[in-house]
Amino acid sequence: MFYACLSFTGLPKVGFAHHFYTENYGTYQAPDDSTFELVYIKQGGITVELYGERFTAQPGSLLLLYRHLPARLTSTDSTAQSHCSVQFSLPCEVTIRWEGTPPPADFAGILLPMVYPPGEETERIKRELYGIVSDLGISREENERSASLRVVGLLGRLSSLYGRNLHSSASSVLSYRVKRYIAAHLGRRSITLQQLAAELDKTPNYINAVFKSVNGITIHQYINRERVRMMADLMEHRGLSFQEACENVGVEEPTYGYRLFKKQMGVSPGEYLRGTHVVK
Numbered sequence: 389m390f391y392a393c394l395s396f397t398g399l400p401k402v403g404f405a406h407h408f409y410t411e412n413y414g415t416y417q418a419p420d421d422s423t424f425e426l427v428y429i430k431q432g433g434i435t436v437e438l439y440g441e442r443f444t445a446q447p448g449s450l451l452l453l454y455r456h457l458p459a460r461l462t463s464t465d466s467t468a469q470s471h472c473s474v475q476f477s478l479p480c481e482v483t484i485r486w487e488g489t490p491p492p493a494d495f496a497g498i499l500l501p502m503v504y505p506p507g508e509e510t511e512r513i514k515r516e517l518y519g520i521v522s523d524l525g526i527s528r529e530e531n532e533r534s535a536s537l538r539v540v541g542l543l544g545r546l547s548s549l550y551g552r553n554l555h556s557s558a559s560s561v562l563s564y565r566v567k568r569y570i571a572a573h574l575g576r577r578s579i580t581l582q583q584l585a586a587e588l589d590k591t592p593n594y595i596n597a598v599f600k601s602v603n604g605i606t607i608h609q610y611i612n613r614e615r616v617r618m619m620a621d622l623m624e625h626r627g628l629s630f631q632e633a634c635e636n637v638g639v640e641e642p643t644y645g646y647r648l649f650k651k652q653m654g655v656s657p658g659e660y661l662r663g664t665h666v667v668k
Contacts, residue, residue, distance in 0.1 A: 389443050389487045389560075391550070392454060394543075395497035396480030399536040400424075403475040405521045410469045421455035426542065428472045428514045433464030436502070440571035441564060448506030450513060450546070454482060472517050476539055486564055498547035509549055513542055562588065563602040566595065570611055574618060577638045579611055615639060616652040623661060630657045 403423060427434075433446045437460040444464050445451040453459070463469060485491065491499060504510060520538055523531040569587055573579055581592035584607065588595060599607050619633040628636065634645035650656050 389502065390438065390441070390484050391487055391499055391501045392452070393483040393485060393491050393495055393497055393499055394478070394480050395495075396478050398479040399533075400476040400478040400539050402520070402524065402532060402535045402539060403477065405474045405517075405524045405535065407472050407521060408470070423455045423475055423477045425453040425455065425473055425475045426517065426539070427451040427453065428510075428517050430472060431470035432467040434469070434471075435462050435464045436460070437462075440568050443503060445503045446506070448510065450504040450510055452500055452502055452504075452546070454484070454502075456482075457484065472514065472521060474517055474520055474535075474539065476536070487560060489561070498543060499550055500543060500546055501550045504546060504549065509545070513545065516542055559598050559602050562590070562595070562598050566599055566607060567610075570607075570614060574611075574614060575636060575638050577640060579638075581607060612648055613652060616649050619645065619649060619657075620653065620660060623657065 427445070427450065429445050429447050429449050429451060431447055433444050434451060435442060435444045436451075438457060446464075453461075480497070487501075516538060520535045524535055565588055566584060569584060570579060581596055584590075584595055585592045596607050599610070603610060605613070615637040618637050619630070619639075622628045622633040622636055623630060630645070630649075631642050634640070634642050639645040639648070646657065649660075653660055
């Protein structure tokens with residue numbers, strides 16, 4: 389998971405503020421878009437992929453999107469998406485950090501998580517978001533400054549909830565480093581625990597045990613999952629054949645790739661491309 393360090397000197401300018409509903413959700417964020425978006429997830433989770441890490445905002449949680457980041461947003465399941473969203477621009481500097489990494493010692497801004505889980509305070513912030521949407525819908529001219537002040541207040545409350553003292557999690561940091569290494573070397577024929585151990589200066593058994601405690605699966609299972617995910621993406625969005633997709637993720641034998649794909653996805657590659665997206 390990531391969090392942001394924000395240092396700002398002015399009021400945000402609120403763009404859109406609305407209740408959003410869609411049957412299917414999927415988008416890449418634009419790197420030239422410097423706005424933010426505070427989203428309350430009413431129905432249907434959103435999965436965010438960023439810098440090789442994947443996390444989910446479940447219904448009842450708050451999601452803070454930084455539109456300049458190269459994140460991919462998709463529906464977590466087949467449930468229709470429904471959320472309340474306020475988009476704003478903010479004169480500030482933003483630094484994104486991994487949650488196991490503390491902010492700079494001299495940092496004087498606020499710290500904000502990308503996802504804040506469901507809870508009583510989340511529900512109170514939700515009602516504030518609803519109020520902003522309602523007021524701007526009645527009269528933007530009269531209520532825009534008030535909306536800007538309310539957004540600042542919400543960000544301050546989120547920062548206070550998140551806490552100024554981030555506790556370093558060695559296990560989470562190690563898991564993240566493993567995932568980054570795998571993402572960078574996925575095209576290799578094999579990624580071994582010995583290679584990871586040499587790269588991270590740990591023993592193979594220790595790395596695998598820590599990774600499983602954080603993610604619930606072994607490193608080998610994670611590599612297979614990521615290979616299949618990348619194969620599906622290459623076929624669906626890049627137009628590669630199944631054999632070409634296999635070669636791009638280090639799978640030399642298409643028959644093995646076929647078995648791996650069907651085991652992970654629940655359908656064959658052909659069925660997947662025809663729209664039978666049944667992911668186990």
